Amino acid sequence: MHFVQREDVQGIMCxxxxxxxxxxLRLLDYDIIRNNPKMIIGFSDLTALINAIYTNAGLVTFHGPVASSFNQFIYQSFKRTLLTEAKDKISLSEPKAAVIVKGKAKGRIIGGNLTVLNSLLGTPYEFDSDGAILIIEEKSEDPYKIDRMLTQLKLAGKLDNIAAAIIGDLAKLDRKRNFFPGYSPTLREVFEQHFKELGKPTIISFPFGHTQRNSTIPIGVEAELDATGKTLTFNNFNNA
Structure with missing residues (x-):
């Protein structure tokens, strides 16, 4: 909490x-965090931190790089999202993304790593996904494990009322694992099964998460997803 309270510190990157x-999470003082707003950035395991701070302190946080993961693409996205003055409207687009469900939707952005999001369920730091644009990413998980986690989110009511979904740039979307004889869905098919059923605008292979193209995306800001146009646009995220 020391760096949170220092006036000369503007941001904290994991x-x-x-x-x-x-x-x-239980050791943090969310009142102090709320009263000393900082740009807090991380992804993967830090999904717990950035979502808990948004949920409990009401501050926008950032699903973005950790200090050990920079390359040119990641730096440019980080700079564009956090360090430019024109913060009123920023668009991220990915022509190579695949559309699962067409359409447009508006909502605040919530989410991050799927495994870590599931670990927040049933805790004081559980996220509210109602009306939200849910972003999900993962690293090297088998299709049956992804199916299990998505089913858990569904049973917990976290998918029922989302506005839209964006799935990250997962590697090997077409890989299978013959875990059940005669039934071996690919990773892509697992996501399609869950999100087509919801009927909410959804795209997959968007550049964020465990990828060399880890875009910086603010958690808690109002945004619009144009799934048909494969574009995410978000507005002002200033905590001041």
């Missing part, structure tokens, strides 16, 4: 992901 952020 050094790396991995594990452990869930363990510290």
């Amino acid at each position: 050094a790396r992901g991995g594990w452990g952020s869930l363990r510290i």
Whole structure:
């Protein structure tokens, strides 16, 4: 909490992901965080931190790089989202993204790593997905594990009332694992099964998460997804 209270500190970027952020959530003073707004950035395991701070302190946080993960694309996205003056309207687009459900929707952005999001369920840091644009990313999980986690979100009511969904740039979308004889869906098919059923605008292979193209996306801001046009546009996110 020391750096949160320092007036000369404008932002806090996590050094790396991995594990452990869930363990510290109960140790944080969310009133102090709320009264000393900082730009807090991270992804992967830090999904717990950035969503808990948004949920409990009401501050916009950022699903973006950790200090050990920069390249030119990541730096340019980070700079554009956080360090430019023209923050009133920023658009991210990906022509190579695949459309699962066409359409447009507006809502605040929530989400991050699927495994970590599920770990927040049933805790004081559980996220509110009603009316939200849900962003989901993962790293090297088998299709049956993704199916299990998406089913858990569904059973917990976290998919029922979302406005839209954006799925990150997962590697090997067409891979299978013969876990059940005669039934081996690909990763892409698992996402399609869950989100086509919802009928909400949804795209997959958007550039964020465990990828060399990890775009910086603010958590908690109002945004619009044009799934047909494969574009996410978000508005002012100033915590001041």
